[in-house]
Amino acid sequence: MKADANRERRAVLCRELAALRCGAAVLTRSEDCFYYTGYTGEDAVVLVAARSGKTWLLTDPRYREEAERSARDCEVVMWKGSPASHAGGILRKLRVKSVGITANHMTVQFLSTLQTAAPAVGTPEDVSPLISRQRAVKSAGEIRAMREALACAETSFRTARARWKTGMTEADVKNDLEWEMRRNGASGTAFDTIVASGANASLPHAHAGKRKVAAGKMLLIDFGARLGHCNSDLTRTLWPGDIPPVWKKRYAAVLAAQLAAIAAIGPGVHGADVHRLAVDVFSKTGLAGYFTHGLGHGVGLVVHEDPRLSPSWDKPLAPGHIVTVEPGVYFPGSGGIRTEDMVLVTAKGREVLSSLGKDLDSMVI
Numbered sequence: 001m002k003a004d005a006n007r008e009r010r011a012v013l014c015r016e017l018a019a020l021r022c023g024a025a026v027l028t029r030s031e032d033c034f035y036y037t038g039y040t041g042e043d044a045v046v047l048v049a050a051r052s053g054k055t056w057l058l059t060d061p062r063y064r065e066e067a068e069r070s071a072r073d074c075e076v077v078m079w080k081g082s083p084a085s086h087a088g089g090i091l092r093k094l095r096v097k098s099v100g101i102t103a104n105h106m107t108v109q110f111l112s113t114l115q116t117a118a119p120a121v122g123t124p125e126d127v128s129p130l131i132s133r134q135r136a137v138k139s140a141g142e143i144r145a146m147r148e149a150l151a152c153a154e155t156s157f158r159t160a161r162a163r164w165k166t167g168m169t170e171a172d173v174k175n176d177l178e179w180e181m182r183r184n185g186a187s188g189t190a191f192d193t194i195v196a197s198g199a200n201a202s203l204p205h206a207h208a209g210k211r212k213v214a215a216g217k218m219l220l221i222d223f224g225a226r227l228g229h230c231n232s233d234l235t236r237t238l239w240p241g242d243i244p245p246v247w248k249k250r251y252a253a254v255l256a257a258q259l260a261a262i263a264a265i266g267p268g269v270h271g272a273d274v275h276r277l278a279v280d281v282f283s284k285t286g287l288a289g290y291f292t293h294g295l296g297h298g299v300g301l302v303v304h305e306d307p308r309l310s311p312s313w314d315k316p317l318a319p320g321h322i323v324t325v326e327p328g329v330y331f332p333g334s335g336g337i338r339t340e341d342m343v344l345v346t347a348k349g350r351e352v353l354s355s356l357g358k359d360l361d362s363m364v365i
C-alpha cells in the first residue's frame with residue numbers, strides 16, 4: 001500500500017478523533033498499525049496526534065529496519081521501558097488529556113501503564129467502532145488486493161480437488177489444499193482450514209483429523225488464502241460418489257437461501273434483513289432450526305470483521321463493503337452442508353467476487 005493511502009486514512013482518523021475531543025490515539029492491534037502506517041512487522045504500537053497528524057511507530061530493534069522501510073512517513077522509535085510507558089511519555093509531552101484506544105484489543109495492563117505514565121489522561125475513549133467502520137469500506141486498491149487473495153484460494157481449490165479421493169483423511173485434504181495455496185503465492189491461510197467428512201461436518205468449526213473421505217458422505221471444506229495482508233474465505237461441500245436424496249434436498253435449500261440473500265444485498269440494506277431472508281427460505285422447507293449461525297461477515301485484513309449479516313447487525317451495508325454469504329444446515333451425528341461466497345457491495349447493488357461452481361453436479365468428486 002502506498003504511503004499516500006496510509007496518510008489519507010490517518011487524516012480521516014484525525015478528523016474523527018477531533019470530533020470526539022481526543023488529542024491522540026494509541027493503537028495496539030497489528031492490523032490497525034498496518035492500515036494506518038503501512039508497517040508490515042509485529043510488536044508495534046502506533047500513536048497518532050490528532051491535531052498535527054504526526055505519527056509515531058514504537059517497536060523494538062528486531063523490527064527497526066522493517067519499520068523504517070514500511071512505515072515511511074512515521075517517526076520510528078525504539079521503545080524504552082515498555083511500549084505502554086513510552087507511549088504514555090509521548091502523550092504527556094503532547095499534553096493530551098483524552099486518548100482514543102481500541103478497547104476490544106488493548107490489555108488492562110497496557111492501559112494501566114499508559115495512565116501511570118500520562119496521569120493527565122483520564123478515562124480513554126473507545127475508538128474501535130470508528131476504526132472498524134473505516135476499515136470495512138474498501139478502496140479500489142484494497143478491492144484489487146482482495147480479488148487477488150480470492151483468486152489464489154480459488155485456483156488452488158480447483159487444482160487440488162482433482163487429487164482428492166476416498167480413503168484420504170481430512171488432514172490429507174487440508175494439507176494438500178494449504179500446500180497448493182502457498183505454492184500459488186499465499187503467505188499462509190486466512191484461518192485454520194476446515195475439512196470435515198460425514199458426521200464431522202455437523203460442527204460448523206470442525207477440526208480436520210484422521211476421518212477418511214468416504215463415498216456418499218459429504219466433504220465440507222471451509223478455506224481461505226492470505227495474500228498481501230488480505231484474506232479470502234470460501235466454503236464448498238463436495239460429495240464423493242452418490243448423494244443421498246435427503247441431502248440433495250438440503251443442498252438445494254442451502255443454495256436457494258444463499259441466492260436469495262445475495263440478490264438482496266445492496267447499499268442501504270441492513271445486515272439483519274439479509275440474514276432474515278435466508279432464514280425465511282429455510283423456513284419453507286422446515287430447516288430454519290438447523291441454520292445455527294450468522295449468515296455472513298466482513299472480510300479484509302482480518303477474516304472476521306465488520307459489517308455482519310446477522311440478527312444483531314441492524315445497520316446498513318455501504319458500497320465498498322465485502323461480506324461473505326454462508327448459509328448452512330447442521331444435523332448432529334449425520335453431517336452438515338455450507339456454501340460460502342464473497343460479495344462486494346457496489347453503488348448500485350452487488351458483485352459476487354467468487355466464481356467456484358456450486359450447482360450440485362459440480363460438487364461430485
Ligand code: ZN
Nearest residue numbers: 222233234340
Ligand atoms: Zn469460511
Ligand code: ZN
Nearest residue numbers: 233324326340
Ligand atoms: Zn466465513
